[in-house]
Amino acid sequence: MPPLSSEPGREIDQALLNAAVERRRAERAAEIAARHEERMAAAAEGMRAFHGRMASTHRHVEQQHRTAARIHTVHAERLRRWSRGPIDAKEQPGLVQAVAETLGASGAALTLFEPETLMAASSPASRTAQCLEFALGQGPARASVELCGPVIAAGPQMAIAWPIYGPAVERLGIRAVAAVPVVAAGASLGALTVFDPPRAHGPDLEAFEAAAGTLAVSLLSSWSASEADGPSGRPPLVDQGDLWVVLNQAVGMVSVQCGSSTADALALIKAHAFAEDRSVDEVAAAIVDRTLRLG
Incomplete structure (x- = not known):
């Protein structure tokens, strides 16, 4: 063909x-x-x-x-x-969707840290779960990076490990999570979170780590590629770029309005999102659209 x-x-x-x-x-x-x-x-x-x-x-x-x-x-x-689908088919699938399918999971998400950035999610529920972790400051990706190792929790264990995040993701229909660090050249880049991985024979950590390694290689390829190289050979990983541009803009606006540091402005946006049971990106979009003012 x-x-x-x-x-x-x-x-x-x-x-x-x-x-x-x-x-x-x-x-x-x-x-x-x-x-x-x-x-x-x-x-x-x-x-x-x-x-x-x-x-x-x-x-x-x-x-x-x-x-x-x-x-x-x-x-x-x-x-x-x-x-080969219809012209109005949804956006082009990225590598993280293939990761979720290969691992037999309901979803997966890639998060980078320093600064914390949601790079890609395989489904709306995965994206929401990872945004919750960002807003709440607790969850498997963060724990995996802090521990420099895999983190696994299912059922009641999620609420024990993360008292706010656990019940929140359970309301999304997620019953189990696993996260492994994404490491390249000995440096931790972030974490791969797998939602509802198969549990019949226990989590396949070796497969999860191999998937994280595949994403790390793709990330390094994307950062080293230049326009002159032609096709870089990297799958589209960054599918949440607009979200974080809007969030950064909202943080800047709140910082000016409140006369606060950007860290305090971000904390205020997160707190408002949690109090209103809204996602951080929804609150950020409202601030940028000037339909919401926090200061």
């Missing part, structure tokens, strides 16, 4: 190329692991532990690359279905 000539066509081609690269890396890791497994069986006792560790490490790397390959393949298929 010839590649599509449109921008979605280039995205599809790149996603399929990414999947092929990840499969090759997985096969290479599998070959190395197999060699160490063979050598472990025949090695002297003093070397068996070494070959065992090497085999285990490369099997882990193999699974990471296989998960990444599945994510890119799902992303390509979602793009293909979207490109």
Whole structure:
């Protein structure tokens, strides 16, 4: 089948190329692991532990690359279905939707920290849940970054861990959450939150971490790409940019109106959103539209 000539066509081609690269890396890791497994069986006792560790490490790397390959393949298929849909089809699907589908979860969201920014969400409920975490200052993504490790909670555990956030996301129909850090080159970029992950056999943290690694690679590619490079090979991750432009503008307006710092202005917007049971972006939009004044 010839590649599509449109921008979605280039995205599809790149996603399929990414999947092929990840499969090759997985096969290479599998070959190395197999060699160490063979050598472990025949090695002297003093070397068996070494070959065992090497085999285990490369099997882990193999699974990471296989998960990444599945994510890119799902992303390509979602793009293909979207490109063949009606002209008024919803916005182009991004990589985070493919992550949620690959992990078998109801939704997923990518959040960066320093500063805290919602980069992408797979569904309206996922976006609302992550906006709640931003507004309330508590939740799995923040906890995962603070702990530098995975965070998992389900049912009553969510309310115990996060007394305000837990009940709030339960009202969205979310019954379980898991978050893992998104790390690149040893530095923590943020967190991937997975909503309602499969729980039949326990959370698959290895798959979650592989998905977070796939997003980290995409982020680094997007930051390093230039206009002269042509197609950057990155899926569209930043789907909430307008939201944060509006929020920053609202924070500036409230800061001037109240004569306060931007940190205090943001806290005031969050408090008003919570008191009125509205999302932070709704309150910010009202401030920018001058239909709401907090100072």
